[in-house]
Amino acid sequence: MNPSWFIVADDLTGAADCAIAFAKSGIPSSVLFEGNEAVDIPGGVVAVDVASRALSAEQAAKAHADLLEQRFAKNTLLYKKLDSLMRGQPMAETAATVAVLRKLGGPSFVIMAPAFPATGRTTVNGCVLVNGEPLEATEVWARDHTYPDGNLVENLRHAGVNTNSITLDVVRSGAEQVMAQVKASMDKGYDGVVCDAETLEDLAIIAQATYPLAEQVFFAGTGGLAVPLARMSSASPGGVSILLPTTTRGVLMVVGSLVKVSRQALRVVLDTKPVLHVPFTPAELASASDDALEARGKEIREALLAGQNVVAEIVEVDDPDLSRGGILASRLAVALHKALEVSGGLVATGGETAAMLMARAGIHGIQLVTEVESGVPVGLTLGQHALPVITKAGSFGSERTLSRCLEYIRAANQKGELA
CATH class of the missing domain: 3.40.50.10840 (Putative sugar-binding, N-terminal domain)
Known part of the structure; x- marks a missing residue:
């Protein structure tokens, strides 16, 4: 063993x-x-x-x-x-x-x-x-x-x-x-x-x-x-694979990291992929009521159900207050958790953002499978929902990384397998 x-x-x-x-x-x-x-x-x-x-x-x-x-x-x-x-x-x-x-x-x-x-x-x-x-x-x-x-x-x-x-x-x-x-x-x-x-x-x-x-x-x-x-x-090296139900539902991409490489990768996705872009400003997240945030999330939920990929981001501002990162991530989770539950999967950059969103949706972990590229793992969520998920540290990857992540989950959902 x-x-x-x-x-x-x-x-x-x-x-x-x-x-x-x-x-x-x-x-x-x-x-x-x-x-x-x-x-x-x-x-x-x-x-x-x-x-x-x-x-x-x-x-x-x-x-x-x-x-x-x-x-x-x-x-x-x-x-x-x-x-x-x-x-x-x-x-x-x-x-x-x-x-x-x-x-x-x-x-x-x-x-x-x-x-x-x-x-x-x-x-x-x-x-x-x-x-x-x-x-x-x-x-x-x-x-x-x-x-x-x-x-x-x-x-x-x-x-x-x-x-x-x-x-x-x-x-x-x-x-x-x-x-x-x-x-x-x-x-x-x-x-x-x-x-x-x-x-x-x-x-x-x-x-x-x-x-x-x-x-x-x-x-x-x-x-x-x-x-x-x-x-x-490992006594017997070799990868793992997980079967998925095929789906045409859209993938939810969430960008919470402020690191330059993640922002560059976001721009590439917005410039080259047919996605619905939904920005949230720090001021909006901090001041909006739960009802107002969930109303914005409803638009995202409907787009995902219709098969459209959606990119939600916390908008970068000058001189961000890093001490408020947890508060902003938790408010973003209020807006997005119901959308995540009906999505075809999640791509998230920024660990705190990803964890708070998944926890709000009743997800408590990830069963890991493989990598899109070094340092960018793929898995299946554990808990109330079983969804393909890719997490990326903000400082990892290149300007093409988020695009590859989006393509990977769409292909996995069509094939019915994470491998």
Whole structure:
């Protein structure tokens, strides 16, 4: 039997783009929202969205600690999902994970390797780079960051986690050398190691070196490190497929992310696809009554039933108040949840937006199947409605990604299969 994995993430898209590596290796994998209805899947993977991205360091640490105390089992391998751009409170959450596992007598030594080469994220000298540039030079960092820079070792130290750095030259000297440095770091009393990586091959070496130590360690990374760990965990590699009822109903696309690449992808959809475009301004979402928002949703519902694809977006404004993101996402869910229930599927960018909308419609999770492209997973919703769904982190993909997502679900609905 494959080993069981428990993945803890701070948002929905992160949970999904990490767990999808296991689904693609033939391991049953599901994402659940905020621990709701979490179940053990023998030989499978459960990824839980703790919804801690917007919390303070103290609140995020407590949310992770509470979940682990309730749900972690010693015969389970643990993966702490990190945001690839270090948004939210990954250091405080990692510190809380170390502390709780020590309390529980679990594997408390952290193997941190957050590189995700397929999306341009690498780690060199313990620092996060995005397409070769320092994390702190990126557009997303300028808009939303927690730490002064992308130096993982230093940021962990400030959170109370003392780590040793395994540099790229050591990684590329092979798995035996990496394992030796990990064991030496354990002997010296470090809380963990931070591993450099620029390629999937680098991550595979790290996985090969540390997977045999799984009874002593837990892993902290993105969807990048999950790929080789999933392959090593699978006794019989191969994907999964799910049959669908064929339908001509329209697909609902919801764009809540403010990141430039998602906005560019939205423009491509609007310029090239025959869709109904329904914009919601932040001011409207904040001030409109439930009845007024549901009235706008009725137009969307009717279009979807008629077979028209619909794009709903939270309109970008100058100097957005990021602290209001959760409020806006919850108000958008009021407008759209009845439309989602009759749709032919959902494409959503922005984890908080997607999770709140699905939860409002009685959906508590996603059974994962495959990817449209790296970091853009496909699955079937769990709960009151079984719908094909694609989630995309705001900063992932290209200007064509949302168009491909729309095309994928339409084709799956015509074929009657997600695969």
